[in-house]
Amino acid sequence: xxxxxxxxxxxxxxxxxxxxxxxxxxxxxxxxxxxxxxxxxxxxxxxxxxxxxxxxxxxxxxxxxxxxxxxxxxxxxxxxxxxxxxxxxxxxxxxxxxxxxxxxxxxxxxxxxxxxxxxxxxxxxxxxxxxxxxxxxxxxxxxxxxxxxxxxxxxxxxxxxxxxxxxxxxxxxxxxxxxxxxxxxxxxxxxxxxxxxxx
Amino acid sequence: xxxxxxxxxxxxxxxxxxxxxxxxxxxxxxxxxxxxxxxxxxxxxxxxxxxxxxxxxxxxxxxxxxxxxxxxxxxxxxxxxxxxxxxxxxxxxxxxxxxxxxxxxxxxxxxxxxxxxxxxxxxxxxxxxxxxxxxxxxxxxxxxxxxxxxxxxxxxxxxxxxxxxxxxxxxxxxxxxxxxxxxxxxxxxxxxxxxxxxx
Amino acid sequence: xxxxxxxxxxxxxxxxxxxxxxxxxxxxxxxxxxxxxxxxxxxxxxxxxxxxxxxxxxxxxxxxxxxxxxxxxxxxxxxxxxxxxxxxxxxxxxxxxxxxxxxxxxxxxxxxxxxxxxxxxxxxxxxxxxxxxxxxxxxxxxxxxxxxxxxxxxxxxxxxxxxxxxxxxxxxxxxxxxxxxxxxxxxxxxxxxxxxxxx
Amino acid sequence: xxxxxxxxxxxxxxxxxxxxxxxxxxxxxxxxxxxxxxxxxxxxxxxxxxxxxxxxxxxxxxxxxxxxxxxxxxxxxxxxxxxxxxxxxxxxxxxxxxxxxxxxxxxxxxxxxxxxxxxxxxxxxxxxxxxxxxxxxxxxxxxxxxxxxxxxxxxxxxxxxxxxxxxxxxxxxxxxxxxxxxxxxxxxxxxxxxxxxxx
Numbered sequence: 138x139x140x141x142x143x144x145x146x147x148x149x150x151x152x153x154x155x156x157x158x159x160x161x162x163x164x165x166x167x168x169x170x171x172x173x174x175x176x177x178x179x180x181x182x183x184x185x186x187x188x189x190x191x192x193x194x195x196x197x198x199x200x201x202x203x204x205x206x207x208x209x210x211x212x213x214x215x216x217x218x219x220x221x222x223x224x225x226x227x228x229x230x231x232x233x234x235x236x237x238x239x240x241x242x243x244x245x246x247x248x249x250x251x252x253x254x255x256x257x258x259x260x261x262x263x264x265x266x267x268x269x270x271x272x273x274x275x276x277x278x279x280x281x282x283x284x285x286x287x288x289x290x291x292x293x294x295x296x297x298x299x300x301x302x303x304x305x306x307x308x309x310x311x312x313x314x315x316x317x318x319x320x321x322x323x324x325x326x327x328x329x330x331x332x333x334x335x336x
Numbered sequence: 337x338x339x340x341x342x343x344x345x346x347x348x349x350x351x352x353x354x355x356x357x358x359x360x361x362x363x364x365x366x367x368x369x370x371x372x373x374x375x376x377x378x379x380x381x382x383x384x385x386x387x388x389x390x391x392x393x394x395x396x397x398x399x400x401x402x403x404x405x406x407x408x409x410x411x412x413x414x415x416x417x418x419x420x421x422x423x424x425x426x427x428x429x430x431x432x433x434x435x436x437x438x439x440x441x442x443x444x445x446x447x448x449x450x451x452x453x454x455x456x457x458x459x460x461x462x463x464x465x466x467x468x469x470x471x472x473x474x475x476x477x478x479x480x481x482x483x484x485x486x487x488x489x490x491x492x493x494x495x496x497x498x499x500x501x502x503x504x505x506x507x508x509x510x511x512x513x514x515x516x517x518x519x520x521x522x523x524x525x526x527x528x529x530x531x532x533x534x535x
Numbered sequence: 536x537x538x539x540x541x542x543x544x545x546x547x548x549x550x551x552x553x554x555x556x557x558x559x560x561x562x563x564x565x566x567x568x569x570x571x572x573x574x575x576x577x578x579x580x581x582x583x584x585x586x587x588x589x590x591x592x593x594x595x596x597x598x599x600x601x602x603x604x605x606x607x608x609x610x611x612x613x614x615x616x617x618x619x620x621x622x623x624x625x626x627x628x629x630x631x632x633x634x635x636x637x638x639x640x641x642x643x644x645x646x647x648x649x650x651x652x653x654x655x656x657x658x659x660x661x662x663x664x665x666x667x668x669x670x671x672x673x674x675x676x677x678x679x680x681x682x683x684x685x686x687x688x689x690x691x692x693x694x695x696x697x698x699x700x701x702x703x704x705x706x707x708x709x710x711x712x713x714x715x716x717x718x719x720x721x722x723x724x725x726x727x728x729x730x731x732x733x734x
Numbered sequence: 735x736x737x738x739x740x741x742x743x744x745x746x747x748x749x750x751x752x753x754x755x756x757x758x759x760x761x762x763x764x765x766x767x768x769x770x771x772x773x774x775x776x777x778x779x780x781x782x783x784x785x786x787x788x789x790x791x792x793x794x795x796x797x798x799x800x801x802x803x804x805x806x807x808x809x810x811x812x813x814x815x816x817x818x819x820x821x822x823x824x825x826x827x828x829x830x831x832x833x834x835x836x837x838x839x840x841x842x843x844x845x846x847x848x849x850x851x852x853x854x855x856x857x858x859x860x861x862x863x864x865x866x867x868x869x870x871x872x873x874x875x876x877x878x879x880x881x882x883x884x885x886x887x888x889x890x891x892x893x894x895x896x897x898x899x900x901x902x903x904x905x906x907x908x909x910x911x912x913x914x915x916x917x918x919x920x921x922x923x924x925x926x927x928x929x930x931x932x933x
Contacts, residue, residue, distance in 0.1 A: 147545070147546045147549035149545075151544065151545035151546055151549030151550070151552065151608075152549070153549075154548040154549065154552060154609075155545065157607065172506070173373075174373060195398060195399035195400075196373075198395060198397065198406045199394060200394035200407035201393050201407065201410065201413075205406065206607070207397045207399055207406045208399035208404070209552055209556070209604070210549075210552055211552075214400075303503070304501045304502070305502070305507050307372070307504055308504050345748065346748035347745055349748030349751040349752065350744035350745055350807075353744075405806070408755070408806070409748075570770040571904070572770075593796060593798075593802060594771075596793060598792035599791050599792075599811075603805075605797055606797035606798065700901045701901070703905050705770070705902055
């Protein structure tokens with residue numbers, strides 16, 4: 138049993154290592170890095186708290202124009218994205234990984250079409266619509282967000298979604314997937330297509 | 337002449353190295369790291385563009401709970417903080433360095449008193465008050481901000497100031513000084529005093 | 536099939552991540568870091584070349600007195616230690632991981648006793664005894680070394696062994712194990728016991 | 735006085751930052767990285783111990799085939815190269831910086847010709863010739879080495895020199911200069927010329 142949990146942890150950490158290699162090798166992912174930087178998380182099958190979700194220590198940043206992870210993958214390295222994936226999994230257990238990246242009106246227009254082409258749900262929440270009873274309590278905000286997204290998408294968690302600009306909050310896009318390599322591969326492809334569109 | 341410029345660059349880069357050592361050695365500075373992470377900049381005497389201001393490549397982040405610079409000091413590594421210090425120097429040439437860190441209502445209350453005790457001006461701008469003609473054009477926002485702060489402080493640039501929460505913008509505090517080691521030392525001291533106050 | 540290989544790679548990379556965490560958290564492992572620095576490798580079940588063995592990119596070094604991996608785990612990151620583990624596995628397939636660390640006469644005396652206490656074989660090769668037909672051809676040296684060790688140990692590959700000082704070659708100790716976490720844990724324990732002995 | 739020392743430290747640390755940028759940007763310097771990795775040191779005018787010489791923390795290594803400093807410049811980060819530059823300066827105070835890199839018979843043949851072309855002295859010491867009374871005492875070895883080199887070069891410290899293979903010691907080349915940027919620039923040029931010669 139202990140052995141199985143150790144092996145599950147190895148798979149998660151190693152998958153994140155490969156995901157970071159993919160992002161660092163992507164020519165265009167640098168275009169999608171938000172001010173708060175990027176994290177990518179991968180959850181244990183039975184995660185119930187951020188310590189059971191692995192992320193990249195220090196997040197993924199830009200150094201001299203190149204994508205670079207500040208630290209190693211580690212369980213408990215993420216808070217926000219970890220709580221997000223735990224909440225998502227209450228609705229859809231096929232998702233175990235997620236990544237955040239930039240959001241702008243232009244990127245959103247692109248993503249709406251791109252997701253349609255791939256048959257993915259794409260939806261957003263306007264953080265200004267968040268009832269104050271939730272937004273004022275950090276821990277209660279996440280359940281409201283995911284619940285709202287699921288309602289918009291007719292009961293499903295959208296594969297790609299965004300949180301629009303909030304007061305003091307940078308807008309962000311999130312992409313979900315079954316593991317870290319999948320979400321890294323998909324977001325690298327999105328950045329490539331978006332870059333070719335912008336030329 | 338070339339030699340003097342090279343030496344000025346060495347002094348700036350080396351001073352930033354020492355500033356990073358100070359921040360990484362600080363026990364409490366981790367408490368003041370905002371979502372967008374920290375940058376510290378040091379400007380050449382005659383800087384007129386971000387390439388003539390040095391900052392920390394990849395910013396300063398938290399890795400496993402410890403303050404850590406993601407990369408080396410480099411000229412051109414910062415955009416926002418570089419434009420800020422260039423604009424500040426149009427009013428007060430004694431400032432050549434600056435650092436950004438977190439802002440919360442609690443920290444602001446503390447800073448108001450702390451700055452008073454040290455004889456420093458402390459002021460803030462409400463980004464929601466920014467005329468749209470400025471906020472909608474990224475490059476025009478900075479002159480408005482610094483001009484507004486100078487007006488509030490009766491013609492002086494405040495030593496410490498903040499930009500309150502804006503739509504999609506994390507609130508941040510900025511501290512100015514004559515070099516990077518000075519601002520790092522001062523902000524490390526602030527974090528220590530603030531931590532002892534919070535206990 | 537592809538999926539199984541991907542999962543085997545994830546387990547190896549993630550196990551190396553955990554091994555690095557163990558070494559970086561060890562208080563005493565810094566005492567065992569040789570001039571050539573440390574690498575730790577973990578081999579795929581059917582590895583036949585260094586690209587099928589993962590190691591730490593840039594090796595494990597000391598930064599400001601603290602153990603720190605220079606880069607991420609990566610397949611193909613090691614040459615010497617990768618060829619060593621491949622050669623070892625021709626004799627004993629229970630070993631899949633190995634780590635190199637310092638060798639001194641004092642440490643060797645300690646290890647001889649320590650290994651005896653744990654029931655581990657400990658042996659060394661004198662690189663000055665290496666026939667020139669092998670030492671002059673880089674790729675032929677490794678088979679000679681492992682063959683010699685196996686002969687010394689009566690047909691078994693020793694769990695811990697060293698290569699004594701050679702001309703232009705730093706002496707090194709190597710410890711073998713079933714995975715990277717095991718060898719990291721064991722070498723961290725060795726460094727702890729050795730440190731307490733030296734006091 | 736304190737201010738002058740602080741400024742001297744800034745110049746040294748910043749010059750090392752620029753030297754690292756030069757080495758990391760060099761396409762061919764990776765070919766000259768020895769097993770023990772590279773350090774580059776820059777001494778204070780009146781240095782008498784390694785704490786008054788700055789080097790690169792964790793040395794300069796290869797990560798995924800690219801030259802990369804493991805840490806920041808720091809006073810006291812080097813021991814061997816620091817003692818070397820201090821000893822050199824007893825004979826020639828125009829040298830304040832030095833870098834070590836690989837040595838092979840092929841590189842040595844190249845360097846002999848290259849140094850002649852630039853009017854630089856080039857000499858080597860055979861560590862097997864070192865009297866045991868010196869080699870057995872780590873701290874007494876350095877004075878012997880530099881004294882021997884000065885004798886070979888008729889009273890001058892050679893700009894470029896090597897320590898041949900010793901028992902348990904990797905052979906290394908050292909290049910001296912007035913500051914870190916100079917030695918980095920020169921060694922980057924050497925690596926470029928050597929690479930073009932090897933094609």
